Amino acid sequence: MTIADSRTRPLALSPVPLPSPAPEPGPTDLAAAAEAKLSMRGFHAWYGDHLAVRNVDLDFVAGDITAIIGPSGCGKSTVLRSINRMNDMIDGFRAGGSIVLDGDDLLGPQCDVIAMRRRVGMLFQRPNPFPTSIFDNVAYGLRLAGRLPKPRLTEIVENALDRAALLDEVKDRMHKSALGLSGGQQQRLCLARALAVDPQVILMDEPCSALDPIATLRIEDLMRELRGSVTQIIVTHNMQQAARVSDRTAFMLMGEGRAGELVEVGPTIEVFRNPRDRRTEDYITGRFG
């Protein structure tokens, strides 16, 4: 994976005419579609010739936390990373369908990927702070766009750190190296870094998998605090986490031809207590996965 292909790439718009067991649209799904901040329709993904994700229709309600769960290899990360076009970096990757954010199709050829990435932030599996100071990390996204006067910059940085519940802990070492922080603190720093540019959506790719339980709970607390102002989409292996923290849950499974597909989506409470699909029930009760 290199920077080589991270410009906008022309799409493969070939529709895939394979039948798939699409989830029955329940009454709440229509409401979700109406309130959606981000809407995925007919999303497919290929790595080279291999179809990795088949025909996903998914709405992400504005201000809600949506969890995507499912066993390894079912395509959850592919779906997530396609939203902010991070998969462009991968040789041979193609996406089909549409992902609409506030009326713009993120997969369309006219999508300004660079501007989009300021509206859609990302938290990664392992914290990845830059090897500079805490301040410079958070200010990074802001400085990309141009010069800001120092006081304003400092104000935004401190605000972001505050939203990430990190300000008190680092107030007196803002200009020390970010690598000196603990794992949990680093992940919160990455969150502050993402929040500094005021995104509307934050994507989280298993953000707690490298953290200890206490750090995990702190991140989850922050997610709850961000509810309403930010639309959050979290991919997680941890079903309990999904049940704890998310408003809506989408369950994916590897289907025919090793292509991932969406099995069921709905309010979290319903998906966990009253799953409509047998496969969802099997996964949640631990019969596989």
Place this chain on the structure above:
Amino acid sequence: MTRRLRIQDRIAIGALRGMVVVLLALLVWMVVFLLVQGWSELTRLAFYSSPPNIAGPGSGVGPQLFNTVYVLVLSMLFTVPLGLAGGIYFAEYAGTGRFTNLLRRASETLATLPSIVVGLFGYALFVQATHSHPSRLAAALSLTVINLPYMVRVSEDALRALPEGLREGSLALGATRSQTIARVLLPAAMPALITGVILAAGRVFGEAAAILFTGSNFALTAHSNYSLSPLDSGDTLAVDLYVFRTQAEPSAVPDARQYADGVAALLIVVVLLFNVGARALGRVAVRRGRHK
């Protein structure tokens, strides 16, 4: 706003790529230029057999070719055993303590010495202190000083690349460490070691400064024509290019420029052959290793 960023991005990356293209073009041009300039000499058979002529046309590189091979082989005779032994020590016996650290640092420092400093040292030790005159033996010894760290590193890497199972298997059968090394490890590392020796030879093939001080009599007058004694002086190809360039009188030698072009071209050809050869050998070694 992102439009400006995109334009900057494209210009910057374009500039980087442009500089690389210039660099690669320069290399290609240099090689082609030298080959073209020296072609007439390279394709003249007498070029390879005659000695240099300071009184007229028709110089050749015969003795220098011989000297180059002679000095190279002689220096490898010293470098390989010493370097191999050092590499064995670092790979099989050395711990991680301060003594080992010191040895490694010394090796690194030796590797960074300018070759002219080694040349002067070689003169001081092998020529002056022994009250003798420049000789191919002195030159070979100086080359050994230059090449030793590299040979040590290559040997160490070759041995370290071997799977631990080889050592364990041999020791479990009751062999001593030296038996393991001699009977199992060295044969197994042979392809990598041979490649390393060839690469090491290639490194000193073009060495001129050190030999200028220790083996050359930097005059075009006396050239030991194909003598076998290591105590005789002699120029190698690279030294000859420099000496001829600086000593030859254009009035006396009308084809001096042509001759020098030929020598330079010959040097380039050998380097390219070395390069291609070492790569091919490396591939064969890898393939051989895979079959094991």
Place this chain on the structure above:
Amino acid sequence: MIETSAGGGPAPSASAAPAAGVHAIRRRSRVLDQLSHRAVAAAAAANVLLILLVVVFLALRAAPGLKSIGLGQLFGSADWQPDAGIGFGGSSAFGALAPILGSFAVVLVGLLIAVPFATSAAVVLAETNPRVGERFIRPAVEVFVGIPSVVYGYVGFIALLPIMRHLAPPGRDGSGVLAAGIVLAIMIIPTIASITADGLLAIPVALREGSLALGATRWQTIRRVLLPAARPALVTGIVLGFARAMGEALAVALVIGDVNVIPNVRSEGLRALFEPFTTMTVTITDGVDKLAINPDGTAARYMLALVLLVVTFISIVVVRMVLRRAESRR
């Protein structure tokens, strides 16, 4: 490594082996083992020995110069006439200020040219075109490295100097600091490029992803995240390139003109780059034919060699410090 206590060599047949024979074999193997251990350790120690020998011998040969020439003259005066004292009348002077300044000037020009090109090559190889890079840039670097330095000097002489003649003020033959700097630059670009490229390749992918996810372009990511992260490697490459350029003799000798007069930079400005000059290595080299017959001149040259040695040692120490600081950051 544990030595087993079973007998070495082929297993003797169960019934017939006399105990004494087995013991003899074991003892012999053990003695051989110890001997080879010592031999190999001695070979490794030869490295240290050689370094010491080099320093000692050079110092010994330079010592008489300290007395008769003195550091003050060597570093302070630009009057270099080492051979004037041999033969009839005239007294030698050993002011080596010109070659010393020349060495640094030439290396500085070389680095100024080399670093941008080498960094570009490293970035293109590691970041923007890795496939093409591995196929073309790496082999090219290997070929570059293999070309003997005299050949670089010779190409400089027959191809670069004519170009320099065009650019130089009339009457000059084109040799000088700029020509030497260009030749040196070409020689050290591979060193700097490969070390920097390795440094860039070692940066975890996560850092690139983090930057791109925040909306940075490739160039912004390279400039703001990757190159700073690779700074230890870049510095190491530059320092090693510096050391290599400092020590280069013959290639420089062929294009610098070998004139022991410091050009008047104040009055000439940039045109001083086209004035023939000299370096420490060139000065050492042009005394090669009189080593035996001019003891004072030779001693002065040994002193210069020691200066080169000290510069090399300092470079190594700097590299080690840079690497140690980078390690401790992690």
